[in-house]
Amino acid sequence: MATFRSPGRHGYAVEVSPFLPSLLACAASQHYGIAGSGTLFVLEQEEAGVSLVTSFDWNDGLFDVTWSENNEHVLVTGGGDGTVQLWDTANPQGPLQVLKEHTQEVYSVDWSQTRAETLVVSGSWDHTAKVWDPERPHSLSTLQGHEGVIYSTIWSPHIPGCFASASGDGTLRVWDMKAGVCRLVIPAHQAEILTCDWCKYDQNVVVTGSVDCSLCVWDLRNVRQHVARLTGHSYAIRRVKFSPFHHSVLASCSYDFTVRLWDFAGSEPLLETLEHHTEFVCGLDFNLHVPNQAVLTPTL
Amino acid sequence: RKWSLCTSASVPLTSRAMQLSSPLSFAEVFRRVQAGEEVPGLQELDVRPCHSAPTVSRLSRVSKPWEKGSETSQIPTKPVHIQFLPSTCALPPRIRGCHRSEGYDRGSRWSWRKPSTLPSGGTNPTGLLQDGQSGRRCSHWRH
Numbered sequence: 001m002a003t004f005r006s007p008g009r010h011g012y013a014v015e016v017s018p019f020l021p022s023l024l025a026c027a028a029s030q031h032y033g034i035a036g037s038g039t040l041f042v043l044e045q046e047e048a049g050v051s052l053v054t055s056f057d058w059n060d061g062l063f064d065v066t067w068s069e070n071n072e073h074v075l076v077t078g079g080g081d082g083t084v085q086l087w088d089t090a091n092p093q094g095p096l097q098v099l100k101e102h103t104q105e106v107y108s109v110d111w112s113q114t115r116a117e118t119l120v121v122s123g124s125w126d127h128t129a130k131v132w133d134p135e136r137p138h139s140l141s142t143l144q145g146h147e148g149v150i151y152s153t154i155w156s157p158h159i160p161g162c163f164a165s166a167s168g169d170g171t172l173r174v175w176d177m178k179a180g181v182c183r184l185v186i187p188a189h190q191a192e193i194l195t196c197d198w199c200k201y202d203q204n205v206v207v208t209g210s211v212d213c214s215l216c217v218w219d220l221r222n223v224r225q226h227v228a229r230l231t232g233h234s235y236a237i238r239r240v241k242f243s244p245f246h247h248s249v250l251a252s253c254s255y256d257f258t259v260r261l262w263d264f265a266g267s268e269p270l271l272e273t274l275e276h277h278t279e280f281v282c283g284l285d286f287n288l289h290v291p292n293q294a295v296l297t298p299t300l
Numbered sequence: 301r302k303w304s305l306c307t308s309a310s311v312p313l314t315s316r317a318m319q320l321s322s323p324l325s326f327a328e329v330f331r332r333v334q335a336g337e338e339v340p341g342l343q344e345l346d347v348r349p350c351h352s353a354p355t356v357s358r359l360s361r362v363s364k365p366w367e368k369g370s371e372t373s374q375i376p377t378k379p380v381h382i383q384f385l386p387s388t389c390a391l392p393p394r395i396r397g398c399h400r401s402e403g404y405d406r407g408s409r410w411s412w413r414k415p416s417t418l419p420s421g422g423t424n425p426t427g428l429l430q431d432g433q434s435g436r437r438c439s440h441w442r443h
Contacts, residue, residue, distance in 0.1 A: 008341070019359045030343060031329045037343040059345045071357040090355040098349040113364070157366065200366040244365045288364060 004050040009039050013064045013239075013283040019072035021289030022046065023053070027077050029061030038062030040077055042089050056087055056094065066111045066120070068134070076120050076134070078106030084122050086134055101139050102126050108153045108165075116160040119177070123153035129165050131177050143175050145182045151194045152239075158203035166193035172208050174220065186223045188216055195239045201247035207264075209237030209252055217264045228264040232273070238282050245291045253281035 009028035017023035022045045030036030038061040042053040060080035068074035074096075075087045082102040085095040108123035119140070120132045127146045130139040148168030156162040161178040172193060174184040189210035199205035204220045205227070215230040215237060235255040243249035248265035259274040259281055324332075324340065332339050 018364075019362060030341075031324065031339060032326050034326075034329050035333050035339050035342055037345045057343075057345055057347060059347050070361060071354055072359045073355040073357065085349075086354075088352070088354045091350065091352055093350040093352065094347050095349045096352050096354055115361070157364070200364070288362070291365075 027062040027065040033061040078109040113157040123150035125149040166196040168192040209240040211236040
């Protein structure tokens with residue numbers, strides 16, 4: 001296990017570069033994200049440990065980060081001031097662009113996964129999701145419908161123009177960005193949903209993680225009943241990610257200080273519990289390049 | 301493949317903002333923000349966009365594992381784990397059962413559930429306790 005200590009910063013999200021297996025980014029905030037500024041860390045995994053490549057400060061807390069899928073230098077973050085920032089790891093001057101349309105915190109950003117498009121989706125506490133072309137100063141569309149804050153917005157890895165959003169209103173929504181409409185509303189939990197993700201090997205399968213401490217796996221072709229309900233966390237589930245290497249394996253992290261690895265298709269779904277943290281675990285990612293490098297976790 | 305431990309001493313302080321941060325506990329920061337009190341080390345930065353074009357990409361897009369159809373038959377049971385920790389003198393107190401949500405007032409981004417809706421267990425599931433104190437609860441319940 002390698003440890004990176006960020007002075008005066010508390011991690012919210014982490015993502016491995018889609019281009020370079022040793023490079024990862026961490027969005028972090030001062031004072032636990034309650035007040036103060038934020039920092040984007042770009043880190044490198046080496047034999048000797050994890051080293052800092054560069055870092056960028058922002059005026060408010062940073063709560064999520066996503067790498068560009070078409071330029072190894074570019075990252076996007078979401079901030080507590082309602083802005084979306086574009087950064088260049090090779091440009092120390094500050095953000096390339098700042099996109100300001102959301103009226104409250106931007107809690108989620110995601111770069112489109114399909115090769116048919118180059119888009120970013122942002123989810124905000126203003127109850128809206130916005131889709132952006134990173135090269136344009138204004139959003140392409142604003143999608144409304146959630147009745148609570150949006151905690152998570154994730155592009156489908158299979159269907160162009162399609163993303164899912166998880167909200168404090170207890171629903172998971174599936175959106176068609178091209179038509180600008182919500183295609184599906186799933187009352188997935190009777191509590192706030194803090195996270196969601198798409199299965200990488202079945203375009204119809206998604207997972208949600210909630211304040212009710214459970215994960216629910218859904219087949220979008222029949223949402224009357226979940227495919228699986230995974231219990232074991234003792235507090236709210238902050239983030240969930242499907243494995244890029246296996247159709248039924250996923251990882252979750254929680255305010256119970258643990259990271260758990262699951263196989264929802266198995267008779268014993270819980271594969272492993274990692275208890276390295278002593279505080280809330282807010283983010284995780286799988287390394288796309290290294291099958292056995294499964295989980296990366298920042299902590300509050 | 302295991303990554304060896306990287307200690308905090310090997311991580312440089314790269315910005316003035318990071319150097320200014322104070323190691324206040326979560327509970328103390330939250331209390332001060334709720335009370336409208338000053339939070340020591342709070343930075344008021346004025347970072348602005350440089351409106352530059354991004355550095356030209358030199359790498360072609362890498363195919364995703366699912367695009368290659370390279371699903372593994374074996375389930376990873378011992379994932380490599382890289383940990384991020386705030387470099388503070390003492391880690392914040394264990395405050396369980398809370399999550400980010402709309403603030404009760406400006407600047408607050410945390411909320412706590414009523415005891416009836418919290419999972420059971422934990423030393424302080426219903427609110428905030430200062431270090432060394434007991435019985436002190438957050439008065440801003442989320443309904």
